[in-house]
Amino acid sequence: MATGADATGPFEAVVLAAGAGSRFGGGKLLAPYMAGVLLDGALAAAFAAPARSVTVVTGAEEEAVARAAIRLADRFGQHDRLRMVHAADYAQGMAHSLRMGxxxxxxxxAGAFVFLGDMPRVPREVLQPMADAVRAGALAAAPVFAGRRGNPVLLARxxxxxxxxxxxxxxxxxxxxxxxxxxxxVEAPDDGVLYDVDRVEDLPS
Incomplete structure (x- = not known):
């Protein structure tokens, strides 16, 4: 494998939001969460990353997910950074959505942060250190909490x-x-890098 990131190129962010959420019963990313929907958390973290753009990869419920992404981007004044890509064959699995993004x-x-749409509690503190590590020559960076590797990850080009x-x-x-x-x-300050929502009972009560 080659070296890490070009020291001058921009990083981008990709949010994988294409899955059908079958274990959840469908509609997972649009389920109520905090003051909005579940997808908002991952999107907010992506917009906080040191990345030029945020690409949301849609699949199941394409139009509704896209509307939710646009709504949050507008609320944050980040509409110009938002890009949308549709993974028509999302049922093939996460790899297809990642490839499309x-x-x-x-x-x-120079590289891409990869966020998962069902992980709403990513601590912002890990994002810049991840970018710094890849700028310094690492091929990738990932947060760690309690010895477990979590998400998002940053992949060099x-x-x-x-x-x-x-x-x-x-x-x-x-x-x-x-x-x-x-x-x-990169050591994370809390377990938000491990917390994801697979089933309805994973949501806070």
Whole structure:
């Protein structure tokens, strides 16, 4: 594998929001959460990242998810940073959505933050250190809490060809698995990097 990020190129952010949420019973990303919907948390974290743009990859419930993303971007005054990409074959698994998002990025992108739409509590404190680590030469960066690696991840552009070769539902895990010390691990202040919503009972009561 090649070196880390180009020191001068911009990072981009990708939010994977294409899944059908079958274990949740459908409609997961649009389920009420805090003062909005579940997707808002991941989107807000993506907009807080040191990234030039935020690409939301839609799939199931394409129009409703897109409306939710636009609504939040407008509320934050971030409409100009928002991009939308549709993964028509989202049922193939997370890898398809990730490939679609990464393939859509501008050629000069130095790397991509990858956020999962069902992880609403990502602590902002991990984002800049992740970017700094990849700028310093790491091939990827990920947050860690209590010894467990979490999300989001930041992938240097040199990993994009490996991402575009993925299949199934593994997401970026297969790309990170063999990086060893070329994966920078950033300590997270809380378990928001591990918390995701799979079922209705995972939502706060």
């Amino acid at each position: 990464v393939a859509s990025l501008p050629a000069e992108a 040199s990993l994009f060809p490996h991402v575009l070769a993925l299949s199934g539902d593994a997401g970026a895990r297969a790309v990170l698995a063999d990086l060893g010390d070329r994966l920078a691990r």
